[in-house]
Amino acid sequence: MFSRIMVSGLFSGALGGIIAGFLQWYFVQPVLLHSELYEAGILTHFVGTSNSAHPDLEYIQPMRDGLSLIFSMLIYTGYAIILIAAMLLREQESETNITFHQGIIWGVSGFFVVHLAPAISLPPEVPGVATAELQLRQIWWFATTLLTAGGLWIIAFTEKGSRFIIGAALILAPHIIGAPEPDIFTGPAPTEIGALFASRALGIGLISWAMLGGLSAFFLKKETMRATP
């Protein structure tokens, strides 16, 4: 069982991570590089200044992009292992197998848990925006993903209407409590860049997770068939 999770997790995570890495490099990285010009003070955008919205950027940086691709594969492998563990738990409970297409739904749910739900109160940050203390934000991020996962699980797999309310409450709770916010705004990045970065990061996250979910279900099925001839 354990090796089945690991093998299918490695395959789907590596593949999903490569896809996510390339999508991020093409769609998200240019926005990040642009913002770093403001973060470093090379460009400023206060009253009286007018900058080109399309500065020359160094789009290809082999070392930096290579490391990003490796870490993208690592992170998506971690995600895939957790996702497949959850899929197996469900398969045991329901005594059914998850198909490729259902896997995509699982992937979209995973996106909701680790990307969209935290982003409701803690949007993806482009370099050069004001933020609260890092450790507090990390604690809030982990707490929010765990509560959202629990809430979504209850909503997805319970028949009782009253439990649905409990699931919804778990998902909303971290946002009612509130995410750590900066005391003052000191971020030098233009709002246009920050907004584009957040929506690009979320959009690419959704596509990547949908693929990760499908791939995870596919490789899990393959490994299960191999384990039980």
Place this chain on the structure above:
Amino acid sequence: MTAIVQSVSQSKSQLLSIAFAAILGLLIIYIAGHAQSQMLHEAAHDVRHATGFPCH
């Protein structure tokens, strides 16, 4: 009876496998996405931002 005991212990060990795998996955996410060693932070910087993790 033996069959029931067997299937219970089997499903217990399967649950353990699932739990262990999930913890391992979380550990990978923590190290790649959140740990604050200078080297890790620099190497993973762009992905951390693009993946929506709190960074800096």
